[in-house]
Structure formats: structure tokens, C-alpha cells
Amino acid sequence: MTRQTGRGAASSTPRSVDVARLAGVSQKTVSRVLNGERYVSEDVRRRVLQAAEDLGYRMNNAARALASGRTRSIGVVTLGTALYGPASLLMGIERAVRDTGYALRVVNTVEGDPAGVAGAVGSLLEQGVDGIVVSEPIDEGTSMAELSVDVPVLVIGAPSPFATAHPVTSGGGADLLTRAATQHLLDLGHLTVHHLSGPPRWFAARDRLAAWRAALAAHGASEPPVVEGDWSAASGYAAGRRLAADPSVTAVFAANDDMAIGLIRALAEAGRRVPDDVSVVGFDDIPVAAYVTPPLTTVRQPFDAVAQEGLKRLLHAIENPDADPLPPSDPPVDLVVRSSTAPPPHR
């Protein structure tokens, strides 16, 4: 028996009706005050707030959600990793949500594949959320269409697989950053730029790959074969051992900083100096990037800005179901030039 057996009366946590009684008003009026509705006299408002305070009253959100049909909460689907990117994005989302009066419900997916994301979205829907943020999904979301998602969805870092369904926005996109990184190397005089990509199942990896290609093409540079990593420093190290064997490699754009650091280590061990022989650019600007040897040139992802901007649009879609979605805006580009890049060596 979970219910309150109304014995002690004082022992059970207070309900709005208790507040009402203490304030000498109706229960509905308590609800009005606590929801900031109009048409409540100053006097009553004060009495109600005082009574609520005195009793230590806390609203029961389950009842509120049931009665109003809104949960005032946002669901987030993320990868279950502590990778700097996804983790930072999650923190950015939390920060962006905090002041809106919404609560956060978080579900991870192990793999981020469509089935996993669909399951996560389903469980969020079941919990009841007014909107959903899908952070950095992997692969196409084909299996998503089957879900009847009747709340707005914001997809960060990938084209929205919900596009056909319901009120939807999408956001993210870091091509400009990749282009800036690649361009930086080309501007230094490198004939071309190699690319150490993330796992191709990730949209983030595919985006950066495509943007790197575009930057090379725009510059008329030839496109060397792509080396594939898995975001980890270990995979960057493995890639570095291969790249070090090829003397034509003078510049590498790594799809994240961890791989860049592993890469640099492998190059150093192979006797290829960075940046004298090979220039390396990373991606993310992780906290230690400025302090590794050599300090890493990288592009900083504006996680907070992306999260805030996306959430603004999601909340807009939630609160104005019939209005057109707000258009996405491009995040700022922030290339941080340190010491891992230099002009190519003379031949």
C-alpha cells in the first residue's frame, strides 16, 4: 500500500487542497496562483504563497501533467559515451533547458543506430515529454518513420529522419568549421590535406568528410584516400603509423582532437616532426588541446550556441504548434590556431 493512509494527517506531504485550506481559498485558486494565471488579487496571491511556503508544499507534477496534457519536460536521446562532443552537447542542452521551466529526461542509446534511437524515442514518449532532442544519431533513421511521434523533435548533428512526420526542426551542422580547418592548411601552402575521419556510420563523421572534400575541390586540390578512425586516440595512433610511412603526407585534418593527439604521437615516434614535417588540425578544442605537445590547432565547436539555438526553435515549435518552424542559423566559426600547423617543408 503506497497510498497515504490519512492517519496522522500532518505527516503526509501536503497537497494543494491543504494549501487552499490554510489560505482560506479554494483549491482552484491555489492552482491559479501557482500557475501565474491572471485575475488573482494581490492579497490572495500573497496568502496562498505564504501558505504554500509554510507547508513546504511542492506541486505533484504527475497530476499536473495528467490534468493538463503537458509534462513541461524535454526528452533527450544521446549516445551513452563520455566523448567530449556528445557530453558537451548534453551539458549545453541542459544549460539551455534550465531556465525555460522545462525538465530534462535523458535516455541513452548504446549504439545510436536507428533501432536504438527509435526505442529511446519510444520510451521518452511513454514517459511523456513535450519535445525531443536527438543528439548525434548514427545512420539513417529509416525505422523512425514507424513511430508515431506527435511532439516536435530537434535533431542535432544529422538530417532529421522525422522530416515527414510532425512539427520538426533540425540543427547543428559543422561544415563551416571543417572548411575553415581544411582551408587553413591549404592557405599555409600544403598541396593537399589528408583526412582522418570518424566512423562513417556517424553523421558527424560523414559531414566532416563531405565538407573536407568540398574544401579540397574548391581549392582545386587533389583528394588523397581517407583514413578511417573511430574517434579514439588509439585509432588516431594507428592511422598515424600508416600516414607516417607516406612522405607525401604534409597535412592532416583529424575529425576530432583525440584522434589528432594519437596521430601526432605516432608521427613523432616515426620521426616525423609536427608541425615541421606534418601539420595536424583537430576538431572540438578539448580542454587539453592547448597543452599537448605541440599545442593543437583545432576548431572549436560552439556546443552551447548550437544547443541554445536548437532549443529555442524546439520550444517555439512546442508552444506554437501551428506556426512555421524557426529557420536554423549557422553557428559561429572558431578556428584556434596553435602550434601543430605550419607551412609544408621545402623539398
Next chain:
Amino acid sequence: MTRQTGRGAASSTPRSVDVARLAGVSQKTVSRVLNGERYVSEDVRRRVLQAAEDLGYRMNNAARALASGRTRSIGVVTLGTALYGPASLLMGIERAVRDTGYALRVVNTVEGDPAGVAGAVGSLLEQGVDGIVVSEPIDEGTSMAELSVDVPVLVIGAPSPFATAHPVTSGGGADLLTRAATQHLLDLGHLTVHHLSGPPRWFAARDRLAAWRAALAAHGASEPPVVEGDWSAASGYAAGRRLAADPSVTAVFAANDDMAIGLIRALAEAGRRVPDDVSVVGFDDIPVAAYVTPPLTTVRQPFDAVAQEGLKRLLHAIENPDADPLPPSDPPVDLVVRSSTAPPPHR
């Protein structure tokens, strides 16, 4: 008007009563099946599940919570940072929660100070959670006592400020790791070990400081003055500049890897070689630790193990309110020796 105007009838999302109608049973029986209660015939169970499937039925958790008084969700209070430690812990908690059937509600605190934590806990209570995890709070939780917390609370990485209140467990604790790190340096022959601590407001920082002291004392080593950082590589770098000026410094235990990396950079710039002149041990084993120069000797925090163990105890407290809390168990110690430590130089 949020409510379903029962016009199209088919358009509105299905309720348990719709499932009941389709399966030819009562609504209560649907509830029984979906909650796995006893005393339902196989035949009925199948029909109900089929009907639910056909309708794409999803339970309304707000109603469930209201009726049952349980939300089947766990609230988490974390710092709003992407620091590797807290972020990893959050991921560990998510992983640990996922298979238990509970959902996660996350609230960050900006500062992690008592008032912030109290506010976060309050907002979780308001949302309705069956248990709360407070991850790495800062300072003493004096203001916490005022909150009437009537659910079990697990505090990771700090003594529980709720100790006097209600069913409570606590966990974490990394003294053994710190001792192992310090001991490792002493065993190498260093006369003493300097400490680059985290901000003293953090429990994690105080814990490591105390454990470092204890390890020195146990070894009869003198205790050099503590250098204080803020977890960031930048602060490690600043500390490194100061420590580099003191030739008596031969070994440093940094309270996290980021600071260790900044520290090593500063030492290198000052001409003090690591590990030949100065040995450095970090804390966390961040992903790049093995690939910086030199590869960092560090201790790995068993985030997943801590989260799992703590959650097991929290769930036990939730589901057996009257039973004694399970005793905490010590996490495994994992010292990862790489190349940033060596015997002290000959004098």
C-alpha cells in the same frame, strides 16, 4: 485547449481502455497484463498484448504515477560541466539505470554548492522521482537538511548531507586510488610527492588531498605545500611554472589528468624533463592520457563500477524501504603505469 476533442476518435492516441475494448476485456485487465501482475490467463495476456501492439498503445506515465504514487524514475543532480569525471559518472549512471526499468531525470547545478544542490533536489522532488543521485556535490550540504526529502538519496563522491533524514546510502570514495598513485611515486624512490590539488570546495579534491596526506604520512615522508588548481589544464600549466622553479620537486601527483597535462607542458617548457627530472601521476585516465607526451601514468576511476554499485544500493533502498541499506563496497584500484614516472634523478 490541449484535450482531445473526441471527434475523429481514431486520431487521438489510444488509451488503455481502447486496448481493453479491442481485446474484449476490462481496462483493469489491460493494466494487469502491462504490469506483469499474476493471475492473468495466457490467452487473455496474448490478446491484450496483441491489441496493444495493433493500436500502437503506449502507457501514459503521468497517470500511472498519479495512480500508483511511484514514478519509476531516478533523479540525478550533476554539475553542469563536461569535465571527464562528472560526465563519465553521468554516463555510468545512465547505463546502470537503463536496464532497471527506471527513467532518468537530470538536473544540473551551476556551482554544485549546497543551495544549488538543494534547489536541484527540490525540483526533482517536484517532478516526482523515486530516488535521487547526487553526483559530486561541492561543499557541505548544510542547507540540505531543511528539505524534506522522503525518497532515498545516493551521494556519490561525498559524505551524505542527508544522513540524518531518510533512507539513505552513499558511495564513491577514491582514497585507494590516490594512495596507489602516491605510493607508486614513493616506491620509485622519491623522497616525497608534491600534490596539485583540485579546488578545495570540491569533495573530490579534498578526498584526494587527504588520501595523499595519509599516504605520505604512512611512508614517513615530509609533506610539501599543496599547489591548488581548478581541474583545468590551464591551471595545471600555471602550477607547473611555479613548481618548475623549485629544484627539490621530483614527483607530483595531480588530482586529474587535465591538470597533469598542463603541468607537464609547463615543466617541459622550463627545461625540466618528464620523467627524467620530474615524475607526474594524473587521475582519471582520460582517453588521450596514453597518447600525450610522455604517455601519462595515472589511475583509472571505475566510473561504471561506482555507478552500478551505487545504483544497486539505491534501488534496494527504494524497493525495500524498511530494510537496512546495503553496505558500500570498495571500487577496484587500477593504476596505469606509463612513461611519465621514473625514479628520481641522481643528485
Next chain:
DNA sequence: CGGATATCTGACTGCGCTGTCATGACTGCG
């Protein structure tokens, strides 16, 4: 073979809130 027990099912109720509507009191204005 009768009563005791185990199994299965449904009617009814209520969780604590918000939406709707009704009711007064008060204002302004011709």
C-alpha cells in the same frame, strides 16, 4: 462431495491537479 484455497476477471473509485463554466462584485458610460 463439501468446504478451503488458488486462480481469474471486472466494477468501482480515487490519485491531485487543470479546464470549463457559473457566479458575484465591481467598473464605466450613455
Next chain:
DNA sequence: CGCAGTCATGACAGCGCAGTCAGATATCCG
């Protein structure tokens, strides 16, 4: 002064589930 409009409040119903209890069968045992 009377009627419309604004403001302020309360009564009542119902959101979609799970808890309780009662009733209907089936099973068991002496």
C-alpha cells in the same frame, strides 16, 4: 440608473491509470 464589460473566485468534472474488493471458476484435500 441600468446594462455591458472586466475582474475575482469557486463548484464541478475528468485526465488515464492502479488499488480495492467482490464475484466467478477451477483445484485441492480430507
